[in-house]
Amino acid sequence: MSKRLLKLLNRRFLYIFIISIIHYTFxxxxxxxxxxxxxxxxxxSGSVSFSIVINGSGFDPVISNNMVTFNGxxxxxxxxxPNKIIATVPNGASTGLIVVTVAxxxxxxLTNFIVLPQFLGISVxxxxxxxxxxxxxxxxxxxxxxxxxxxxxxxxxxxxxxxNTLITFNIPLGAGTGTITLTINGQAVSVPQFxxxxxxxxxxxxxxxxxxYDTIVIHGTGFDPRIGLNIVIFSNNVVSNAPSNPTAxxxxxxxxxxLVPAYARTGQVFAAIANxxxxxxxxxxxxxxxINSFNPTxxxxxxxxxxxxxxxxxxxxxxxxxxxxxNIQVPYSNKIIIPQNTQTGLIKIxxxxxxxxxxxxxxxxxxxxxxxIGVRAPTKVSVDSSSNYVMEIxxxxxxxxxxxxxxxxxxxxxxxxxxxxxxxxQTYFPSSQSxxxxxxxxxxxxxxxxxxxxxxxxxxxxxxxxxxxxxxxxNQSEYFYIKLINTFFTLPNIPFGTSQxxxxxxxxxxxxxATTSANVISTIFGNVFENPYNGxxxxxDPSNKESNNNGYLPYSSKQFETIEPGxxxxxxxxxxxxxxxxxxxxxxxxxxxxxxxxALQPKWNLIGNPYPVNILWSDxxxxxxxxxxxxxxxxxxxxxxxxxxxxxxxGFVYNSGTTxxxxxxxxLGQQQIGGRKINPGGSDISSDSWNLFVHTTQGSDxxxxxxFGMNPLAISGVDQFDNFNPPGLGNSPEVNFxxxxxxxxxxxxxxxxxxxxxxxxxxxxxxxxxAIILNWNNxxxxxxxxxxxxxxxxxxxxxMYESDHYLFSPQNKNRFSIYFGHxxxxxxxxxxxxxxxxxxxQFDRTMCIDLGLPxxxxxYSVSYQLYNSAGFEVDSQSCSIDSGLQKLKFPLGKQLTSGxxxxxxxxxxxxxSNSFSGKxxxx
Numbered sequence: 001m002s003k004r005l006l007k008l009l010n011r012r013f014l015y016i017f018i019i020s021i022i023h024y025t026f027x028x029x030x031x032x033x034x035x036x037x038x039x040x041x042x043x044x045s046g047s048v049s050f051s052i053v054i055n056g057s058g059f060d061p062v063i064s065n066n067m068v069t070f071n072g073x074x075x076x077x078x079x080x081x082p083n084k085i086i087a088t089v090p091n092g093a094s095t096g097l098i099v100v101t102v103a104x105x106x107x108x109x110l111t112n113f114i115v116l117p118q119f120l121g122i123s124v125x126x127x128x129x130x131x132x133x134x135x136x137x138x139x140x141x142x143x144x145x146x147x148x149x150x151x152x153x154x155x156x157x158x159x160x161x162x163x164n165t166l167i168t169f170n171i172p173l174g175a176g177t178g179t180i181t182l183t184i185n186g187q188a189v190s191v192p193q194f195x196x197x198x199x200x201x202x203x204x205x206x207x208x209x210x211x212x213y214d215t216i217v218i219h220g221t222g223f224d225p226r227i228g229l230n231i232v233i234f235s236n237n238v239v240s241n242a243p244s245n246p247t248a249x250x251x252x253x254x255x256x257x258x259l260v261p262a263y264a265r266t267g268q269v270f271a272a273i274a275n276x277x278x279x280x281x282x283x284x285x286x287x288x289x290x291i292n293s294f295n296p297t298x299x300x301x302x303x304x305x306x307x308x309x310x311x312x313x314x315x316x317x318x319x320x321x322x323x324x325x326x327n328i329q330v331p332y333s334n335k336i337i338i339p340q341n342t343q344t345g346l347i348k349i350x351x352x353x354x355x356x357x358x359x360x361x362x363x364x365x366x367x368x369x370x371x372x373i374g375v376r377a378p379t380k381v382s383v384d385s386s387s388n389y390v391m392e393i394x395x396x397x398x399x400x401x402x403x404x405x406x407x408x409x410x411x412x413x414x415x416x417x418x419x420x421x422x423x424x425x426q427t428y429f430p431s432s433q434s435x436x437x438x439x440x441x442x443x444x445x446x447x448x449x450x451x452x453x454x455x456x457x458x459x460x461x462x463x464x465x466x467x468x469x470x471x472x473x474x475n476q477s478e479y480f481y482i483k484l485i486n487t488f489f490t491l492p493n494i495p496f497g498t499s500q501x502x503x504x505x506x507x508x509x510x511x512x513x514a515t516t517s518a519n520v521i522s523t524i525f526g527n528v529f530e531n532p533y534n535g536x537x538x539x540x541d542p543s544n545k546e547s548n549n550n551g552y553l554p555y556s557s558k559q560f561e562t563i564e565p566g567x568x569x570x571x572x573x574x575x576x577x578x579x580x581x582x583x584x585x586x587x588x589x590x591x592x593x594x595x596x597x598x599a600l601q602p603k604w605n606l607i608g609n610p611y612p613v614n615i616l617w618s619d620x621x622x623x624x625x626x627x628x629x630x631x632x633x634x635x636x637x638x639x640x641x642x643x644x645x646x647x648x649x650x651g652f653v654y655n656s657g658t659t660x661x662x663x664x665x666x667x668l669g670q671q672q673i674g675g676r677k678i679n680p681g682g683s684d685i686s687s688d689s690w691n692l693f694v695h696t697t698q699g700s701d702x703x704x705x706x707x708f709g710m711n712p713l714a715i716s717g718v719d720q721f722d723n724f725n726p727p728g729l730g731n732s733p734e735v736n737f738x739x740x741x742x743x744x745x746x747x748x749x750x751x752x753x754x755x756x757x758x759x760x761x762x763x764x765x766x767x768x769x770x771a772i773i774l775n776w777n778n779x780x781x782x783x784x785x786x787x788x789x790x791x792x793x794x795x796x797x798x799x800m801y802e803s804d805h806y807l808f809s810p811q812n813k814n815r816f817s818i819y820f821g822h823x824x825x826x827x828x829x830x831x832x833x834x835x836x837x838x839x840x841x842q843f844d845r846t847m848c849i850d851l852g853l854p855x856x857x858x859x860y861s862v863s864y865q866l867y868n869s870a871g872f873e874v875d876s877q878s879c880s881i882d883s884g885l886q887k888l889k890f891p892l893g894k895q896l897t898s899g900x901x902x903x904x905x906x907x908x909x910x911x912x913s914n915s916f917s918g919k920x921x922x923x
Contacts, residue, residue, distance in 0.1 A: 034058045036102040038109045045114035046089055048138040051078065052098070052113065054085045060102045070113055071096020089115060092164065094141045115139050117184055119191045120165075126197035127171050128280065129221040132160070135167040135182065147185045152196065153178030154225035171198065174253045176224040177273050198222045200230075200271040200279040209286035212262045212312030215249070218283070223248075223256045224273050232258045233270040233278060234285070260287065262312040289313035291358040294347060298363040299338050301466075306335045307362070309347065321350040324362070338362075366466035371397035373460050373472035375480060381456070382486035383448050389482075393421060393460055395440035400465040401425045404440045407459050410452020411481070411591050412613030414669045419444060438464075446482075453612040453647070454587040455484040477593075484587040496535075496576040500730035501637040501700055505568045505650040507608025511586045520563040521555065528573065532556040535573035538729070540606035550727045551604075566598045566665075568608035568650020570729060587612065595664040600629065600655040604727055608650035610665055618643050622671035623664055627720040628657035631749075638702035639732055641723060641749070652726035656718040685820070686783035688712045688754045691721075692800075695775045696733035698766045698810070705748035706735030706762075706774075708818060712754045718742065721751035733766035733810075735774075757821030766810045778804040786824050790817040790885075795834045795850040797826070797885065826885050828852035833916045836903060840921035845892040847920055849905060853883045861908040864890060866920075869900050898922050 036058035046052065052075075060066050063080045068087040071094045079086035085100060098109040117139030127133060135150075140162055142148075148159035148167055152175035161168040167182075177198045182189040200222035210216060223230050230248040250257040256271065268282040294309045309322065322336055323329050325345020330336055332349065344365075347358040377391040395404050404421035424442040440462070450456050457479040463469045473480065487510075495502045508520055521529055521537065528534050532554065539560040542551030552570065553559035563569075565588060588610060590596050596610040609615060617632035634642040634651040645651060655661055682690050691709035695702060703725075711721050717739075725734045725746040737750035738761050752758055766772045780787065780801050787800040791808060792815040798806050800818070808814060819826055832852030841847055853860055859880040866875035874896060881888075888905075905916045 035105045036100050036107040038098065038100055038107045041098055041109055041113060045116055047116045047118035048089050048091050048093060050089045052087055052089060054087060054098060054100060055083065056100065056107060057083055058102055059083065059085050059100065065102060067101040069099045070115065091138065115141065117189050119182060119189060125194065126199055128199045128201050129171050129173050129175065131171050133169055133171060136165060138165055140164050140167055142184060149183040151181035152176060173221060174225060176226060198224065198273060200273060202271055202279045202281045202283050205269055205283040205285050208284060209288060210260050211288040211290035212260050212264060212292060214260045216258055216260060218256050218258065218269065218271055219254060220271065221254060223251050223271065225251065227251045229273050230256045231272045233272055234261065234264040234267060287313045289351060289356050291347060291349060291356055294358065294362065298365060299342065301364055301366055307338050308335055311349065314351065323348040323350060367399040367464060367468060369398050370468040370470040371395050371401060371462040371464055373462055373470055375460055375472060377480065378482060380483045380485050381451060383451060383484065389446045391444045391446055393442045393444060395462045397438055397464045401438045401440055402463045402465050404462045406444060407461065408450055408456060410450065411454040411457050412452055412611065412667055451484050456482040457591060479592060481591045483589065487585060487587060494571060494573060496573045498574055500732065503570055503572050503635060503729055505606065505635055506571050507568055507648055507650045508563050509565060509588055509610055509612045509648065511588065529555055533574065538570035550729065552729065566596060566608055566610040568606040592667055592670060595666055598663045598665050600653060600661045600663060602655050602658055605653050605655060606650060607653055609645045609647055612647045614647055614668065615645050615665060616643050616668060617645060619666045619668065619671050620663055623666045626661055626663065628655055628661055629663065630654040630656065630720065631723045633705060633726050638704065639726065640704040654724050683777055683779060684781035685785050685787065686781060691751060692776055694735055696735055696764060697773045697775060698733040699770045701732050703732050703734045707749040708737065708760045709751050710754040711751050714751045714753045722747055723749035731767050733764065733772050735762050735764055737762040760818040762816050764810065764814055768811055771807050772810050774806045776800060776804055784822050785820060788819040788824055788826065790819060790826055792817060795832050795852050795885065827855050827883065829854060831907065831914060833905065835918050836920045840923045841892065845894065845922060847890040847892055849888045851886040851888060853886060856883045856909060858910055863906045865904045867902045892922060896922055
């Protein structure tokens with residue numbers, strides 16, 4: 001077979017094969033084109049020029065044989081096969097169905113293809129509020145402008161006009177620089193990210209003038225709602241090295257608030273947003289010159305000090321003169337030395353004819369730093385030492401010392417002595433030259449005469465030229481102390497004899513080594529008191545079972561072993577004894593800040609002065625303010641209430657409390673802690689507070705503790721105003737006011753609460769034999785009140801205003817009353833009749849009998865008969881008399897002869913008859 005024939009057979013065979021395959025594949029379909037179908041497309045939305053994939057069948061693989069439309073607008077097909085077509089969204093397309101047409105047959109999508117708008121550009125990238133801006137793009141198919149929203153930072157607005165490719169809008173009030181957003185019918189449209197700049201516009205500034213740091217408000221539009229992005233630009237910020245522009249304090253849509261910066265100058269004011277765009281308009285602003293501050297703000301007079309004045313609003317080189325108060329002018333410079341005569345006041349700067357004044361004063365003050373003091377001194381000194389004790393005093397001041405003074409005195413003294421240290425002052429300039437400085441270094445030799453009986457107390461005061469003062473120690477009530485050792489003393493002379501008046505109470509304040517009674521007493525008196533015939537020393541201790549009835553322990557029988565500071569001791573010597581001069585002893589370890597503590601037991605305490613110097617009991621009462629502690633009672637031949645407790649002496653003090661009370665014993669004049677009110681006494685019985693003392697005297701013995709009175713602070717029982725009779729060693733005469741509620745307690749001075757009237761009752765104790773005299777000061781001030789002393793035994797009335805004493809015999813019982821008030825009615829509680837007096841009768845022969853008649857509703861019937869020695873009645877009388885104190889007078893005529901007569905007095909009451917008789921001599 002030829003090659004040609006074979007080639008023809010092959011072609012025929014290939015044709016038959018292809019026809020067979022087609023027939024086999026599509027057995028029921030002819031070879032004509034099938035109808036297209038659209039099953040889906042992707043994406044389902046997009047902008048113009050987006051590529052859309054259309055899925056289906058019946059598409060022609062030949063691209064040009066396929067036609068695609070978007071809502072009727074033909075698109076460009078870029079790819080085709082029987083099951084897929086790729087087409088591009090045409091310009092101007094709108095949302096709708098996609099239609100595919102192949103060989104005259106068409107198929108459409110089941111859903112609409114959504115055509116999205118596309119942003120292509122903006123007309124400008126900056127603008128002012130209200131200016132028109134245009135967006136360029138595609139797909140702006142919705143013709144309603146209200147469906148388009150343009151967003152700025154801080155504000156948004158709707159479009160004013162819309163076309164298929166253009167959106168027009170105006171920049172809203174409150175818009176700030178930033179990116180722009182576009183929303184159509186609530187759907188965001190992609191817009192390129194770029195910064196749209198809002199350009200501010202200034203319409204004015206209020207106020208239009210001010211000084212640095214004043215507040216100004218710029219009015220206009222275009223201010224950024226972000227407060228920190230707003231900037232004000234003053235005209236002089238073009239100056240090289242100008243400070244950064246200030247940011248705003250507050251911002252609204254139409255205002256922005258600033259502080260005028262320190263560098264500002266008069267000129268135009270602009271606004272800017274983050275230094276990018278300056279406002280297209282400006283406003284004129286006048287900057288006022290001002291002194292803003294100065295450093296330092298205060299000045300120590302006399303110091304070398306420079307001041308820097310900070311100014312604003314001045315043009316360079318315009319400041320010429322600085323004026324300090326009151327009118328001290330110096331040339332201007334960056335640093336000025338403050339003139340020496342400057343006073344507190346405002347600083348002024350002269351600029352041409354204009355004077356600018358500071359807002360605050362430059363404070364000129366004197367030195368307020370006080371000097372410092374250092375003292376070094378011995379803590380102990382010996383008066384018999386050959387060494388000279390030296391006190392070293394160092395004083396320093398940052399300015400100039402004016403005075404330095406040492407104040408010193410013995411511990412017991414009240415008056416200070418001084419040593420002027422001013423001659424030791426040295427003044428110099430420190431290297432800093434900031435101020436003067438000076439110091440004082442002194443060595444003071446302390447003389448033995450400074451120490452007194454106990455030691456030395458001292459302090460130092462220094463002042464500088466500004467009158468700053470320093471005291472060392474700083475506390476006004478504290479001092480430095482030097483204790484006295486190896487001193488000597490002489491015990492005061494003691495009276496001698498055997499009578500009661502020769503007793504004394506002594507104390508032992510110095511430390512004599514061992515405190516045993518044998519050591520102390522033998523050291524001072526030798527062996528005098530080893531024999532009780534020579535004398536005796538007694539200790540009062542009522543709690544000791546070996547003590548006598550009055551609570552006393554004698555030394556001679558060794559009934560007490562130690563001598564205690566603060567305790568008193570009775571002493572009696574038969575012959576004159578002189579205590580030894582003592583030395584090598586130590587003063588008690590007490591001073592004004594370390595006071596002796598005296599423990600007082602309930603009831604009586606025999607105390608001794610704990611110091612070798614005098615003290616005042618009134619100071620003790622004032623310092624401790626203890627109402628249970630009563631007066632100090634001293635014995636010096638007789639009892640007296642005293643205030644001064646002498647060195648080496650003692651006395652009795654009563655504690656009316658029920659527990660031990662501890663008192664601080666002050667030195668003279670120390671009263672500042674307590675403040676107990678002291679009974680002022682006085683004899684003005686018309687006042688609220690008075691005390692009339694009644695002294696008793698019997699022979700050589702006396703007692704001055706008695707008294708009575710009133711005080712508004714007194715109570716019905718025992719109080720601080722009362723006093724009592726101490727347990728003495730003998731029988732001194734004493735007044736005892738009775739209080740049934742306190743049996744066994746003898747009130748010597750009875751103060752009651754102030755009243756209009758009162759009755760005191762008392763008895764008087766004394767030795768038998770000699771008469772007792774009651775004495776008082778009758779220089780009494782009164783406003784109608786009376787004081788009547790009533791001898792209830794002798795029925796004797798004494799007007800205490802008219803008389804200053806009363807004498808009576810202590811052999812019989814005695815009982816007295818003192819009546820106080822305006823209208824005194826003395827009414828005895830029992831019937832009392834005195835003996836007839838005077839006896840013998842006087843020249844007028846009048847016999848008197850005093851009656852004390854208790855209160856009775858009826859008068860008393862009194863009858864009297866007089867008999868001679870033979871028993872014959874020679875005279876008789878009768879009468880009726882009232883209750884109370886009555887005096888009967890019986891004139892006996894001259895017809896009676898001289899001799900002894902007998903009288904009888906019968907007093908009848910409603911229920912009893914009482915008879916009294918006696919003898920009378922008629923001269």
